[in-house]
Amino acid sequence: MIILCFTNTSSQPRICSMHTQSGDVSLKASNHHAAFQVGQHLIDPPLVLAPMAGITDLPFRRICSRFGLGLVVTEMIASRAIEYGRERTIRMAQVGDDEHPAAVQIAGSDPQYMREAARWAVEQGADFVDINMGCPVKKICKQIAGSAMLRDEKLVGLILDTVVAAVDVPVTLKIRTGWDENSKNMRRIARIAEDAGVQMLTVHGRTRSQMFNGHANWEDIGEAKSEVRIPVVGNGDVVDAESAKEMMVISGCDGVMIGRAVQGNPWVLGEVSAMLKGQPIPSEPIGEERWVVVHDHLQQLLMHHGERTASKLARKHVPWYSKGLAGSAEFRMSFQHCQSWEKQLLDAQVYFEKAYTSHAT
């Protein structure tokens, strides 16, 4: 159990005590809010948007960035996909002029393909090349990529050495804590990464076999952190400013990465960012503010993907934005049946404006 005595508006929280798996620990509140440096870039605030396949495209990252992010990461790009030069792959790696620093994430288990993918990522405008060794999806693990890589430490070293030597920009790595409970090796992987010249490590505090079950183990993130001097970003189950702070205190990590909590709620980034900067936590968005963001997101989806794909993606994102609002369940259901882009726009506008009016009265 953790007893945290900090307030939302204070940059100097008082952490009273914490009960960890290894017993009671008294914690002094310390300043974990400082920006950190990766290569020539300052990660300020130390807040990173998690890569999420099918979600963190350029439009979504642009929406998120306005709420305060130190770093964005693209969706994972399979190193073998690059040689086909598909438009879709190029679009996935597209970095906006307005979103630096940005990392392009690549995945794969063949050093040769990874070298080429890393060089290609830099050509697309990547400030960092991020390597995915955390994806738990079966299809990826079968190709011995993503988190399956963690089972072959020699190959991890080889891939990292190869990619670091191939590009002039910083190489960063994202991992889980190991394959399963009996083979956690985040400490050794962290050491291999630092020795290879990796400049930032992100640790999702779950093993591969946990998938997304249970709770991320923030102490395990601390284990990796204690092994290296490079910045370590903690990830897993951060949902607001308080949980972000808690993870930083428990793990001692240098930065926070947030994923699922941002879906339909980019405002959470504003909250965490304010906490990290020691500023007052902004209040929840009202309906009108929500619609402005949803509308902008829809326009950006249209511009980036064209109507057909934008329409498909809108079916995912727009209902997320309605979560917790009055009439959300009915809206989600009816929105899935909108047959045209115009109808989607209109229905969303009617719903969110109504949510605004009912909030205002």
Ligand SMILES: Cc1cc2nc3c(=O)[nH]c(=O)nc-3n(C[C@H](O)[C@H](O)[C@H](O)COP(=O)(O)O)c2cc1C
């Ligand atoms: C739909 C979805 C897609 C994801 N895609 C990626 C990915 O492409 N690359 C990656 O490293 N992690 C991926 N992840 C994992 C997230 O980056 C993050 O590690 C995980 O969601 C835990 O963080 P959270 O609790 O803040 O969501 C994905 C997660 C989700 C839910």
